[in-house]
Amino acid sequence: QSVLTQPPSTSGTPGQRVTISCSGSISNFGSYAVNWYQQFPGAAPKLLIYSDNQRLSGIPDRFSGSKSGTSASLAISGLQSEDEADYYCAAWDDSLSGPVFGGGTKVTVL
Amino acid sequence: QLQLQESGSGLVKPSQTLSLTCAVSGGSISSGGFSWSWIRQPPGKGLEWIGHRHHSGRSSNNPSLKSRVTISVDRSKNKISLQLTSVTAADTAVYFCARVIYGDYDWYFDLWGRGTLVIVSS
Numbered sequence: 522q523s524v525l526t527q528p529p530s531t532s533g534t535p536g537q538r539v540t541i542s543c544s545g546s547i548s549n550f551g552s553y554a555v556n557w558y559q560q561f562p563g564a565a566p567k568l569l570i571y572s573d574n575q576r577l578s579g580i581p582d583r584f585s586g587s588k589s590g591t592s593a594s595l596a597i598s599g600l601q602s603e604d605e606a607d608y609y610c611a612a613w614d615d616s617l618s619g620p621v622f623g624g625g626t627k628v629t630v631l
Numbered sequence: 632q633l634q635l636q637e638s639g640s641g642l643v644k645p646s647q648t649l650s651l652t653c654a655v656s657g658g659s660i661s662s663g664g665f666s667w668s669w670i671r672q673p674p675g676k677g678l679e680w681i682g683h684r685h686h687s688g689r690s691s692n693n694p695s696l697k698s699r700v701t702i703s704v705d706r707s708k709n710k711i712s713l714q715l716t717s718v719t720a721a722d723t724a725v726y727f728c729a730r731v732i733y734g735d736y737d738w739y740f741d742l743w744g745r746g747t748l749v750i751v752s753s
Binding site: 523552553554556558564565566567568571572577609611612613617618619620621622623624625 | 677691746
């Protein structure tokens with residue numbers, strides 16, 4: 522059971538906009554930024570978004586992040602087949618005194 | 632460009648010690664004042680932070696792993712090491728090393744190794 526809560530899956534057709542939610546608490550999102558990672562099968566996670574909404578250099582601008590209160594979301598606009606992957610949210614957590622992850626959301630492109 | 636590569640024992644017997652190394656290439660582990668972490672992912676499951684080694688030398692581990700974890704940095708060999716004692720089948724996972732970027736508001740992993748699978752089985 523993860524500290525941050527994400528839906529297990531979502532899907533969309535090419536060109537569509539999909540949104541992945543991530544629910545946290547005061548001990549994490551209350552004071553710290555959310556980050557988002559993309560992971561393809563058999564590969565390492567890759568940082569997409571840091572500091573709530575900053576894209577890492579080289580990440581397409583169809584990926585965007587936001588946070589409000591204890592909830593955050595990752596949006597993928599103009600969904601492409603190569604976006605089919607698992608996405609994880611993460612943040613520092615004061616209760617753990619370490620970073621915590623969401624359970625991951627599998628994005629399927631129909 | 633900095634690269635990380637994990638290596639170590641792929642099969643460990645229950646109750647024994649898991650030992651992994653993360654080799655850093657393309658730059659010095661000492662430059663930039665970075666911290667280094669280990670993260671693991673059981674097959675088909677999500678990510679779990681194991682612990683990290685701050686550039687100051689201070690370490691911090693996931694309380695769920697209690698005192699079983701030791702993370703060390705060998706600056707002369709440009710390597711980060713992980714030891715996990717008294718392993719059980721629940722420790723079977725892909726283990727990743729990662730570089731940490733942090734500030735007053737943010738804490739994230741900007742660079743990851745490819746990971747190495749460790750199976751705990753007799």
